[in-house]
Structures are given as structure tokens and as C-alpha cells.
Amino acid sequence: MYLNLDPKQMVRLNLALAVLFICVGVYSLQSDSLPISSFTGFIFAIAFMVQAYRSTEKFAAKSALSKTLTATDTSLTVKQVYYGEQEKTVELSRITQLKVADNYLAVILDGNGQGYDFQIKGKAEAITERLNEILPKALLKNSPIEQV
Template identity: 60%
Template sequence: MFLNLTAKHMLSLNSALSVLFLGVGVYGILSDDALPFPSFSAFVAAVFFALQAVRSTDKFAAKTALSNTLIATNTHLKVTQFYYSSKEQLLELNRITEFKVADNYLAVILDRNGQGYDFQIKGKSDAIIERLNDIIPHQALKNTSITRV
């Protein structure tokens, strides 16, 4: 079940949970009372919620917007991933034969050989397909298929 919360509420919730689990972990180390789970687990949960809080910020959302992750010129397509580390790939449009798109996923197949690149980019499949149709020149799209997987 997904919570229908705004980015600001998700930031607050994840920050509070991170602080809570950090406190539980410190309490487990300093106290003589045994917790029902290892203190290490509380620290892992605190780090997880801290990372989720960072992903809930407006700065992260702007950085991972499709307008910043998919950029095309007349000859190249630049795809940038920001999820875990900043990774950028420059692909020649005349070599691209197929795009496979799903929610938060883009595969680019080169030279009709079934091999290419897989990218984790933030966006629904419809939004990714719309962005590709908007930025790639129509003459390059004639030889390229876009399929939803």
C-alpha cells in the first residue's frame, strides 16, 4: 500500500523515522536492557530512512527530472542516471534501433544486435515515451521502435 503523501511530508516522515531508529540503536548499545533485535539493525534502518529522506527532497526531484536525464541533439542522445551515482552515457542516434521502456526504466538497443544499455531513470513509462518522442528528431525515430515492456 502506498501512502498518498507530498514530497514534504515524505521528507518529514523519513527524517523522523531515521532519528527514531538512530535513537533506538544508541539506546540498545548504551543500555543494559536487551532489545528484541540487534542494535545494528536499528542503525541500518536509520541509514535507509535517511537515504529515503534525501530522495524525497525537491533538489533530488529536480535533479532526476526527465528534462535533465534525457537530452538529445541532432546526432546524439545523452542519458544521465542519478539514483546511486551520477552516470552519463552519450549514444549516437543513428546506432539506436530500439527503445524498451517501463516505469523507471529505459533500455536502448544498438545496431539491431539485441545489446545496448539499461538505465534506471525516474518516470512513468508514458512520460518517458513522451519525452523520447519530443526530443529525438523525427528522421531518427523512423528507423527506431519504442516498445513498452
């Protein structure tokens, strides 16, 4: 985030902005002097409430890389929490390439350019570090992690 605020301050800021836009929406219903519609004010209010939830420590703990990326001897499991909880397990023997960017992981399977794209919370360096921790060294030797 561009602001140097701790999670509680981000929650308060986003909730304050949500309340402000609720007030703008209600005021816009009452008068015709505002150039934006009341619908727009309510949409912004909902967006700031969602962002306030994503700024909470509970959501941060839920989307931590240690819980998002896990591996066994034969599979890699990725949990996505952005758009509802979704979990996908991929066999390690099928992975031919791993691509990492900020908040993103691509797993290419069977060398055919097709696979899975995951949106996970974290910087590219942190995701790469987590993958290096949990994946077998033999897999990383044959399928290096590429940062895009």
C-alpha cells in the same frame, strides 16, 4: 509512492523514522532486551535518511526527465543520478530499439541485442513522451519505443 504526501511531508516522515531507528539502535546498545541488534537499527536509520534525501524537491529537480534525457541531431544523452551522477551519450544512428518501463530505459544498439540499461526516475508514459519530444521522427519510425 503509496502515500499521498507532498515532498516536504515525505522528508519529515523519513527523517522521523530515521530518528526512531537511531533511538532503537542506541537503546539496543544499552540493553539486551530488544530482539534486533543495534547494527540493524542504524542500517534502517541510514536507509530512511537516504530516502528522505530522495524525497526532497532538490533531488526531484535534479532527476527531472527534462534534465535526464536530452538529445542533439546526432546523439542521445542520458544522465543517471541514482548512484552518483553518470552520463552516457549514444549515437542516434546506432539505436535500433528502445524499451521503456517505470524508472527504466533500455537502449539496444546495432540490432545485436546489446546496449545500455538506464535507471531514470519517471513513469513509463512520461519517459516515452519525453523520448517522443526529443528524438527525430525518422528514428522513432525505424526504432519504435516499446513499453515493457
